[in-house]
Amino acid sequence: MDFPIVDLMDPGACYRYLVDLLHPDGLSCPRCHRSDGMGVQARHRAPVLDYRCTHCGRVFNAYTGTPLHGTRRPPAQWVLIFRGFAQGTPTAQLARELGCDRMHLLDLRHRFQERAREPPRRSARSPARRxxxxxxxxxxxxxxxxxxxxxxxxxxxxxxxxxxxxxxxxxxxxxxxxxxxxxxxxxxxxxxxxxxxxxxxxxxxxxxxxxxxxxxxxxxxxxxxxxxxxxxxxxxxxxxxxxxxxxxxxxxxxxxxxxxxxxxxxxxxxxxxxxxxxxxxxxxxxxxxxxxNKVGVAGMVRTLLGLPLSTPTAS
Ligand SMILES: [Zn+2]
Structure with a gap:
């Protein structure tokens, strides 16, 4: 049964969830990497804000330079898309629940899932492995x-x-x-x-x-x-x-x-x-x-985004 919930989700909370995934060390300027001079440049796509770096003048947002660069989907839709991909929800069902085109969503699924092939930085290999x-x-x-x-x-x-x-x-x-x-x-x-x-x-x-x-x-x-x-x-x-x-x-x-x-x-x-x-x-x-292999929800979404798991191995 389809159960659309995209309109029930808090846009601000979904945006903060994505920012934490994409920038585990905090948001900073993609050019000069400083985080102490970000002025809001535009809020017409709030909660996704455009910033201008007061040091180098670069205009950017949380998606700049990430796999979500240039995308226009509302944050709640992204969260539900990653949830669906990670849980193995069929594309047709997910497209109905999100009210978006199935073939477009299938293309998107294949682009993100292809990143999941690359092994994350943390290796499952152990010396004592049998x-x-x-x-x-x-x-x-x-x-x-x-x-x-x-x-x-x-x-x-x-x-x-x-x-x-x-x-x-x-x-x-x-x-x-x-x-x-x-x-x-x-x-x-x-x-x-x-x-x-x-x-x-x-x-x-x-x-x-x-x-x-x-x-x-x-x-x-x-x-x-x-x-x-x-x-x-x-x-x-x-x-x-x-x-x-x-x-x-x-x-x-x-x-x-x-x-x-x-x-x-x-x-x-x-x-x-x-x-x-x-x-x-x-x-x-x-x-x-x-x-x-139990990489966890955040680990799974980071894997789909092609990002290394945020906790590098200590061993
Ligand atoms: Zn800068």
């Missing part, structure tokens, strides 16, 4: 690209082709690692799930000497040669075991239940969008990843 890893292939439509062949019309329903998905046959696989220590995840949309791709992904996102828990697909065997400990779980129907106690200490450490649950959560996140272009799937996966 990630595990599995594969996942899912059905995807092919939206947003003009179809060149009229004799081969685009599908109207999900791609039900069986077998391994790959980017070329419109079922781009998503691969992931999750750290046993921190619970942090790294997900990536890949072209295909061949050995070269998977081994490269696992070695890039795990540390030397890490133990990697996977399913029994033979392609992972080379992990040992890459300096990773490797343990597998049997997923073959009829002889399934979801967790196994390899060293007899009573703790069933060889499992990949975390990732199996993660794929279910990712599917749930993606489902309301009713089919995402494979060319933009990586963005939605990135938003899910940052939310899953």
């Amino acid at each position: 990630p595990k890893r599995t594969r996942c292939s899912r059905m995807r439509g092919k939206k947003g690209v003009r179809h060149p062949n009229p004799d081969d019309p685009p599908r109207r329903r999900a791609n039900k082709r069986r077998g391994h998905g790959n980017f070329a046959n419109d079922r781009p696989p998503v691969v992931g690692v999750v750290s046993r220590d921190t619970g942090a995840i790294v997900l990536e949309v890949v072209e295909r799930t061949d050995q070269e791709t998977l081994i490269a992904f696992v070695t890039e996102h795990t540390d030397d000497g890490a133990t990697v828990y996977t399913d029994e697909w033979s392609g992972y065997a080379r992990l040992s040669a890459e300096g990773r400990g490797h343990a597998t779980v049997n997923h073959t129907p009829g002889q399934r075991e979801w967790a196994r106690d390899d060293d007899g200490d009573g703790i069933r450490e060889v499992h990949d239940n975390t990732l199996e649950g993660l794929w279910a959560a990712l599917r749930t996140f993606l489902r309301p969008f009713r089919g995402i272009s494979k060319h933009y799937l990586h963005q939605y996966v990135a938003v899910f990843q940052w939310a899953y």
Whole structure:
């Protein structure tokens, strides 16, 4: 159900929220970086004020030089847009609630979500990391690209082709690692799930000497040669075991239940969008990843704005 609230929100509070996000150290002149000489130049767009720097004469506002530079949307609309993007609200619903054009909003979503791909300054990587890893292939439509062949019309329903998905046959696989220590995840949309791709992904996102828990697909065997400990779980129907106690200490450490649950959560996140272009799937996966890694609301919006997380790592 649509529930428009943009007219109920306090414009001043929304503006201050955006200023705090964009300028965590306080607003200052974008040219000379001084904050002690800002005179109000114009208030016709209040609460967004135009300032003139008394030192260098530069006229600016809180959006100058930021990803919101030159935009005219009311602050309340920006807050609701970022809230919708961060929560995974479908674009059509968000456009109805905001009373704005859906295609324009979709363009905006893709521009901001693309920034979320860039890892924030604070890294999820830790020296003691022991990630595990599995594969996942899912059905995807092919939206947003003009179809060149009229004799081969685009599908109207999900791609039900069986077998391994790959980017070329419109079922781009998503691969992931999750750290046993921190619970942090790294997900990536890949072209295909061949050995070269998977081994490269696992070695890039795990540390030397890490133990990697996977399913029994033979392609992972080379992990040992890459300096990773490797343990597998049997997923073959009829002889399934979801967790196994390899060293007899009573703790069933060889499992990949975390990732199996993660794929279910990712599917749930993606489902309301009713089919995402494979060319933009990586963005939605990135938003899910940052939310899953608990960067917080402000961290999420700063990620969408392409800004570093405001608390640089102390370690
Ligand atoms: Zn100045």
